[in-house]
Structure formats: structure tokens, C-alpha cells
Amino acid sequence: MDNIQILIIDYGSQYTLVIGRTLRELGVRSVILPPKKVDAWLKINTPKAAILSGSNWSVHNDGAPELPKSLDITGKKYFILGVCYGMQLLAYKLGGKVERPLSHREYGPAIVNTNTTHPLFKNIKEKTEVWASHGDTVTKLPKNFVSIATSGGIAAMSDKNNHVLGIQFHPEVTDTKEGKKILQNFLTLSDCKKDWNPMDLIHQIQNEVLDIVNKQKKDKQKVILGVSGGVDSTTLAAILAPVLKEKLICVAIDTGGLRAGELVELKTNTRSAKIKNLTIIDAETEFIKNIGTTIDGEEKRAKFRTEYKRIFEEQIKKHNAGFIVQGTLATDIIESGKAGESAMIKTHHNVGLSWEVDDLHPLRNLFKYEVRELARVMKLPKAVYERNPFPGPGLFLRVVGTPVTEENIQLVREADKSVRDILKKNNLEKEISQVIVALLGINSVGVKGDERVYGHSLAVRAVQTVDFMTAKGYYFSQSIIDEITSALTKHKDIVRVFFDMTPKPPATTEFE
Numbered sequence: 354m355d356n357i358q359i360l361i362i363d364y365g366s367q368y369t370l371v372i373g374r375t376l377r378e379l380g381v382r383s384v385i386l387p388p389k390k391v392d393a394w395l396k397i398n399t400p401k402a403a404i405l406s407g408s409n410w411s412v413h414n415d416g417a418p419e420l421p422k423s424l425d426i427t428g429k430k431y432f433i434l435g436v437c438y439g440m441q442l443l444a445y446k447l448g449g450k451v452e453r454p455l456s457h458r459e460y461g462p463a464i465v466n467t468n469t470t471h472p473l474f475k476n477i478k479e480k481t482e483v484w485a486s487h488g489d490t491v492t493k494l495p496k497n498f499v500s501i502a503t504s505g506g507i508a509a510m511s512d513k514n515n516h517v518l519g520i521q522f523h524p525e526v527t528d529t530k531e532g533k534k535i536l537q538n539f540l541t542l543s544d545c546k547k548d549w550n551p552m553d554l555i556h557q558i559q560n561e562v563l564d565i566v567n568k569q570k571k572d573k574q575k576v577i578l579g580v581s582g583g584v585d586s587t588t589l590a591a592i593l594a595p596v597l598k599e600k601l602i603c604v605a606i607d608t609g610g611l612r613a614g615e616l617v618e619l620k621t622n623t624r625s626a627k628i629k630n631l632t633i634i635d636a637e638t639e640f641i642k643n644i645g646t647t648i649d650g651e652e653k654r655a656k657f658r659t660e661y662k663r664i665f666e667e668q669i670k671k672h673n674a675g676f677i678v679q680g681t682l683a684t685d686i687i688e689s690g691k692a693g694e695s696a697m698i699k700t701h702h703n704v705g706l707s708w709e710v711d712d713l714h715p716l717r718n719l720f721k722y723e724v725r726e727l728a729r730v731m732k733l734p735k736a737v738y739e740r741n742p743f744p745g746p747g748l749f750l751r752v753v754g755t756p757v758t759e760e761n762i763q764l765v766r767e768a769d770k771s772v773r774d775i776l777k778k779n780n781l782e783k784e785i786s787q788v789i790v791a792l793l794g795i796n797s798v799g800v801k802g803d804e805r806v807y808g809h810s811l812a813v814r815a816v817q818t819v820d821f822m823t824a825k826g827y828y829f830s831q832s833i834i835d836e837i838t839s840a841l842t843k844h845k846d847i848v849r850v851f852f853d854m855t856p857k858p859p860a861t862t863e864f865e
């Protein structure tokens with residue numbers, strides 16, 4: 354797959370994801386990384402441009418996020434665009450001055466006077482309406498920079514070569530009336546070509562895999578694909594089925610950690626992907642036995658991986674396959690710390706396993722919303738492309754701080770079903786990216802029917818996100834909270850329900 358042309362460095366602004374989405378709407382793919390992960394990424398990638406996002410920080414605060422060490426801000430290697438904090442950081446590091454003048458704080462709509470002879474403001478109105486949110490501002494430009502827009506103070510800057518640019522307002526929000534045009538101008542300036550064409554991507558993936566498979570010896574051309582019924586593996590199966598044909602063998606594992614009705618959904622979804630060869634392995638007993646008393650989240654994931662790998666190795670041998678293919682996404686790789694030297698957050702069950710055969714991850718450069726788009730383009734059913742994600746280790750990760758027993762798994766399975774049914778009934782599914790119901794290893798006292806009960810607690814967590822790299826906690830209304838609490842505490846052992854709205858970061862989506 355082609356290299357990603359735009360690197361977006363996320364300094365924590367709530368609009369960073371919107372920059373990525375706007376670029377995609379303009380036909381260009383991008384990767385969004387926190388500053389700490391940029392050095393590792395730059396070791397193996399050369400973008401055409403880097404965009405530095407906004408932030409709540411002031412460059413003068415202790416602990417303010419820094420420029421990644423290897424990022425070239427001279428504009429020699431790639432074009433640079435700083436947005437809000439991004440512009441202040443660039444100006445500050447390049448020898449300019451950033452201050453907090455009372456006269457130039459903007460929160461909300463503002464009118465900016467632009468220099469329309471500059472390529473960033475080509476075809477933009479001389480007085481354009483923007484949306485700004487900043488206390489700090491650049492009061493003195495770095496050497497060799499000029500102001501290219503004003504709104505009381507400096508609203509945009511550019512170096513003399515038009516390679517390093519900064520804008521104080523937010524081009525990505527719709528309240529900046531000509532923001533999309535400004536971003537398009539930046540794409541044109543940095544010579545970024547349109548590379549977000551779902552059909553082209555599908556063909557690239559097919560050709561890439563077919564090419565590798567055809568190079569293998571004739572008797573070793575079978576490909577094992579792990580499917581879960583989720584959007585990633587179903588989409589990948591649908592992409593590969595028409596080109597690999599009978600060489601594609603799909604394997605699903607019933608780990609015992611599946612949600613209510615999930616096996617049926619899996620069969621329906623794989624059928625819609627036109628898979629001919631599907632094997633379902635019942636390994637419930639083995640998984641529960643192996644994970645059983647493990648409390649530590651990472652240890653649980655490690656044991657899950659071992660069992661998962663063992664089963665797939667059996668299948669590889671059985672079919673004399675030459676390859677294993679998985680629907681691993683960019684996010685899984687980044688979060689598993691495999692994108693370079695980044696800190697490992699969680700061991701994803703399907704990343705970094707070493708197999709005796711070649712393992713292929715054709716979706717490794719894509720984000721969830723991009724895979725959903727591929728599924729839509731291939732006319733897979735809505736149930737596939739709108740499906741909420743669910744982790745490979747399943748309900749095992751939702752029994753937290755207490756042993757994974759069949760009884761505990763069954764309890765979260767029922768609770769998960771109740772919550773999802775309530776969301777469905779209230780038409781809330783669309784608003785929420787994922788809902789998690791977890792059994793917490795906290796026993797506490799309650800009263801039921803005038804009797805003291807010493808029982809379990811459940812946590813309910815819903816998040817909204819575009820790419821799961823960051824997420825906002827979803828706030829249910831009082832009536833939904835009441836409905837969920839009442840439904841969950843009907844279980845004889847549940848006496849308390851906690852609602853968790855912690856954003857990611859610092860929390861992650863799942864509890865483990």
C-alpha cells in the first residue's frame with residue numbers, strides 16, 4: 354500500500370481527529386500520532402507534510418508537549434503546518450516570541466484579514482470568518498518569517514520559501530467558513546496526491562496478497578484467515594475471497610468469550626462476505642481452563658495469545674497452509690508498540706506473533722473508519738460496517754480483578770446483552786462507538802428484599818471516537834442510567850453499577 358503522505362502530530366486538541374477526517378474528505382489519507390510516537394514512525398516513513406495540532410497547553414508551561422526530536426522543522430524534508438498551539442510551538446522553537454496579551458485572546462468566531470497572494474490563502478476572501486480558541490499568541494515572528502494573516506495580532510505565518518507555515522485559528526472546524534479550502538491549498542502546496550480511493554485500496558490489497566501467494570510453492574499456497582465476524586476480518590475476507598478463491602480458508606474460534614448471539618452473527622456476516630470455506634473451532638473449555646485464575650490483564654492476554662496461536666498452528670498444519678492472514682489495523686500495531694519504540698500499551702492478541710509460516714496484515718495501514726468505508730463500498734450489510742468493535746480476547750477482558758470462571762463470563766454476557774438491548778431500544782447505538790460492560794472484582798454490600806446482600810459490581814462504559822486512538826466518555830441521560838441500573842441489578846449477585854466516563858487517554862477503551 355502507498356506511503357502515508359501526511360503526518361498529523363496530536364498535541365491533544367479535541368479537533369485533531371477532525372483534521373484527519375477533513376483531509377480524507379479531500380481525498381488524502383493521514384496518520385495521527387502523539388508526539389512521543391513520531392520519532393519511531395519517522396524512522397520508517399517519509400511524509401510529504403506534517404501538521405502540528407492545537408492543544409490546551411501553553412508553550413511556557415512546565416511539561417508542555419515538545420517537538421519530536423527527529424521532526425525537521427526547517428521545511429527542507431517536508432512541508433510543515435502548525436495549527437494554533439502547533440504554530441506557537443514552531444514560532445517559539447524557531448526563535449520567535451509567544452505571549453498572552455490581553456488584547457489578543459480569541460475564543461470563538463473571528464474575522465481574519467488574509468494575504469491572498471500567499472498560496473495558503475489562494476482563492477480565500479480577504480476578510481474571512483474563522484473559529485479561534487487561544488490565549489497565547491505569536492507576538493514576534495522567527496527570523497525569515499512573514500505574517501500572512503492578521504486579526505488584531507498575527508493570525509498566520511510563513512517562512513520565505515512557503516514551506517513552514519502556521520495558522521492561529523482552526524481550519525478543520527466548520528465554523529471556519531473557508532477552512533477546508535485552506536487545507537486543500539496546503540495539500541496542493543505540499544504536492545499531496547489523492548490517495549483515499551476505497552476501490553483503489555481494495556485492488557491494491559488484493560494485488561499485494563495475490564502477488565505474495567503466487568510466489569509461494571504451488572502446494573503451499575493455502576491461506577488461513579482468522580475471522581471473528583467483526584468489521585475488520587469480515588471486510589478482509591470479502592476482499593480476499595474473490596481473488597484467493599479456494600485457497601482461502603477461514604477459521605473462527607469459539608473461545609467462550611463471545612457475546613450473546615455472536616456465533617450466529619459471525620456465520621451471517623461471513624456468509625455475506627461470500628466465504629466458501631469456514632471452520633468454527635470450539636475451544637471454550639481450553640480457553641477458560643488456561644486463563645481461569647489469572648487476574649493480571651497482560652498475563653490474561655498472554656495466555657489468550659498462546660492458546661490462540663496453538664489453535665491456528667494446528668489449522669496451518671492440517672491444511673498445509675503457507676500463510677496466515679489477519680485483519681490487524683494501524684491502531685493495533687501502534688498500541689502494541691510495534692510501530693517502533695513506542696511504549697507498549699496492550700498486547701493485542703494478533704500482533705507480533707511469530708509463526709512458522711508468513712503472516713500477512715493487509716489492513717495494517719488503515720484505521721477503523723477507513724475499513725468501514727471499504728466494507729460499505731463492497732456492499733457488505735450495514736450490520737458489518739456499522740458494527741461496534743469487540744476485542745479478540747472478548748469477555749475475558751471484561752471480568753476484571755476477579756477470576757474468569759464460566760459463571761462470571763455468563764454474568765457479563767447477560768449484562769452486556771441487557772445494556773445493548775437498552776441502547777438499541779432507545780436508538781442510541783449510532784451515537785456510541787463502543788459500549789463495555791465489565792464485572793469488577795469489588796464486592797460490596799447491598800439490600801435486596803430487606804436482606805443484606807454481599808455481591809458483585811458491574812461497570813458500564815460507553816465511548817465516542819473516530820479511530821480509537823483517543824476517545825471521549827459518553828454521558829448517558831438520567832433515564833438511561835436508571836434503566837440500565839435497574840436492569841443490571843435484577844441479577845441476584847449484582848448490587849452496584851458504576852458508570853465510567855474517563856476519556857482515553859488517560860484510560861483505554863477496555864478495562865484491560
Ligand code: XMP
Nearest residue numbers: 700701702742743744745746821861862863
Ligand atoms: P483500547 O482498550 O486499547 O481499545 O483503547 C481500542 C479498541 O481496540 C479493541 N481491542 C482489541 N481488539 N484485540 C482486538 O481485536 C485485542 O486484543 C484488543 N484490545 C482492545 C477495543 O475493544 C477497542 O475497540
